[in-house]
Amino acid sequence: MIILETAGLSRTVDNKILVTDISVKVERGEVVSIVGPSGAGKSSFLRLLNRLDEPTAGTVYLDGLDYKTIPPTQLRRQVGMVLQAPYLFPGTVSENLRFGPKQHGQVLEDSRLHRLLEQVGLPGYADREVTRLSGGEAQRVSLARTLANSPEVLLLDEPTSALDRHAEAEVESLLREIIATEQLTCLIITHNPAQALRFSNRSMRLEAGKLVKFGPVEEVVHV
Amino acid sequence: MFNNLFRDQLSLGIFQAAITVVLALAVMLVGRQQKIHLEVEVMIALVRGIVQIVAVALALVVIFKGPEVVAVPVLFGMLVTASVVAGRRVKDIPGSIMVSFYGITFGAGLVILLMVLAGVINPALTSVIPVGSMLIANAMNTCAQALERFASDIKAHTGQVEAGLALGATPGEIVRPYSQSAVHTSLIPRIDSLSSLGIVWIPGLMTGMLVAGTDPIYAAIYQFAVITMMFASSGLTSVVSVLLVQRRVFSPAQQLMLRPGTLLKK
Numbered sequence: 001m002i003i004l005e006t007a008g009l010s011r012t013v014d015n016k017i018l019v020t021d022i023s024v025k026v027e028r029g030e031v032v033s034i035v036g037p038s039g040a041g042k043s044s045f046l047r048l049l050n051r052l053d054e055p056t057a058g059t060v061y062l063d064g065l066d067y068k069t070i071p072p073t074q075l076r077r078q079v080g081m082v083l084q085a086p087y088l089f090p091g092t093v094s095e096n097l098r099f100g101p102k103q104h105g106q107v108l109e110d111s112r113l114h115r116l117l118e119q120v121g122l123p124g125y126a127d128r129e130v131t132r133l134s135g136g137e138a139q140r141v142s143l144a145r146t147l148a149n150s151p152e153v154l155l156l157d158e159p160t161s162a163l164d165r166h167a168e169a170e171v172e173s174l175l176r177e178i179i180a181t182e183q184l185t186c187l188i189i190t191h192n193p194a195q196a197l198r199f200s201n202r203s204m205r206l207e208a209g210k211l212v213k214f215g216p217v218e219e220v221v222h223v
Numbered sequence: 224m225f226n227n228l229f230r231d232q233l234s235l236g237i238f239q240a241a242i243t244v245v246l247a248l249a250v251m252l253v254g255r256q257q258k259i260h261l262e263v264e265v266m267i268a269l270v271r272g273i274v275q276i277v278a279v280a281l282a283l284v285v286i287f288k289g290p291e292v293v294a295v296p297v298l299f300g301m302l303v304t305a306s307v308v309a310g311r312r313v314k315d316i317p318g319s320i321m322v323s324f325y326g327i328t329f330g331a332g333l334v335i336l337l338m339v340l341a342g343v344i345n346p347a348l349t350s351v352i353p354v355g356s357m358l359i360a361n362a363m364n365t366c367a368q369a370l371e372r373f374a375s376d377i378k379a380h381t382g383q384v385e386a387g388l389a390l391g392a393t394p395g396e397i398v399r400p401y402s403q404s405a406v407h408t409s410l411i412p413r414i415d416s417l418s419s420l421g422i423v424w425i426p427g428l429m430t431g432m433l434v435a436g437t438d439p440i441y442a443a444i445y446q447f448a449v450i451t452m453m454f455a456s457s458g459l460t461s462v463v464s465v466l467l468v469q470r471r472v473f474s475p476a477q478q479l480m481l482r483p484g485t486l487l488k489k
Contacts, residue, residue: 052385054476072477077391087386100390142386149390 008058080151086142136167305363330460369409
């Protein structure tokens with residue numbers, strides 16, 4: 001069953017083509033990796049999927065619904081995104097986790113908060129100030145914060161690229177576990193072909209904003 | 224000490240202004256040595272400043288002889304000019320001049336109107352124009368500071384802002400700390416003016432009233448009233464300007480448009 005579909009998705013800024021005419025369909029529960037050289041438009045494409053940027057042509061269908069008909073705040077809860085850097089808000093870990101649900105008038109129950117922290121391997125971190133977290137811990141809090149919104153689709157923009165090797169392995173393993181357990185639909189940008197192979201079923205290769213290949217990960221990515 | 228060297232006030236004034244310009248140029252050179260390039264901005268400001276103030280002095284002589292209603296176009300002209308000056312401080316935000324205009328008009332304009340109606344500001348041209356101009360000038364500075372602070376904070380925290388948007392926050396919610404900080408920072412000079420009144424700073428208005436023979440206690444209290452009006456008009460200006468500018472940095476689809484190095488399209 002198709003959960004996410006892009007139709008001729010394009011974005012041009014000041015005559016510079018960032019993304020051009022990308023049409024793909026993503027099945028529910030599928031993990032798709034996005035690969036390509038730097039400047040290929042991978043992040044630009046991902047940012048269009050939760051409408052952090054506006055397409056200059058084309059659109060995205062979420063569960064068959066044109067996403068321009070969905071209020072942006074609702075859409076971004078349904079299509080969660082973990083950015084390259086964690087960008088945590090000042091305060092405690094629990095305040096960060098409660099932020100998303102609070103935006104739509106919900107309270108994140110303590111039991112769910114602790115379960116999320118356990119899920120990302122940070123039990124007992126609820127009252128810790130975010131300034132006292134390591135890079136890997138901060139990225140895990142960022143992931144838990146996005147999961148607190150219970151998204152249907154998870155967008156990951158090189159979530160391990162800013163981490164050292166040890167933290168990268170830890171976060172990657174956690175991510176894979178969570179995606180599998182929660183059966184999340186996920187699109188992940190990675191520079192690491194081995195990571196793409198470990199994570200995804202299918203992969204899309206972008207070059208100069210164009211989709212040049214989309215298919216089984218083994219056919220698109222070569223280690 | 225130079226007063227005796229000049230036979231008329233005009234020559235003395237030109238000499239005094241020349242000395243202060245030399246001082247300003249020296250500051251400019253110090254800045255240049257530190258690679259802080261203020262040359263063009265300062266030169267333009269100096270030339271504009273002297274031409275404008277002399278022109279206004281000559282115009283006021285004529286204006287003060289007119290009916291009280293003349294204050295309306297004069298103050299309106301000041302509001303427009305102040306809006307242009309403040310709005311230009313954040314060129315990368317479209318419509319910043321209109322934001323400043325609404326902010327300064329709501330802040331200074333409303334306070335002037337209310338205080339004239341309440342009898343705090345004498346509607347006589349010799350009173351309403353100088354006091355009104357003080358309120359407008361202070362509102363202009365506050366507006367410029369608030370807008371500049373807000374824009375620079377947003378540009379410095381694009382990651383945090385977009386992280387908030389990506390979690391489903393509304394733009395208003397996510398920029399609230401930066402709006403609060405902008406309003407607070409812009410009002411610090413006004414609060415300092417109030418708290419240092421008479422100790423660090425003896426304002427010219429009170430001095431002028433004293434020289435003109437006004438009761439010293441009344442002159443002091445009226446000066447306090449003027450500084451309090453400045454705070455009130457600046458506060459209103461700052462709040463309104465920041466509230467209005469928030470909308471200009473996001474698209475209708477709640478996307479952050481203001482990023483470092485970007486010039487927003489109108």
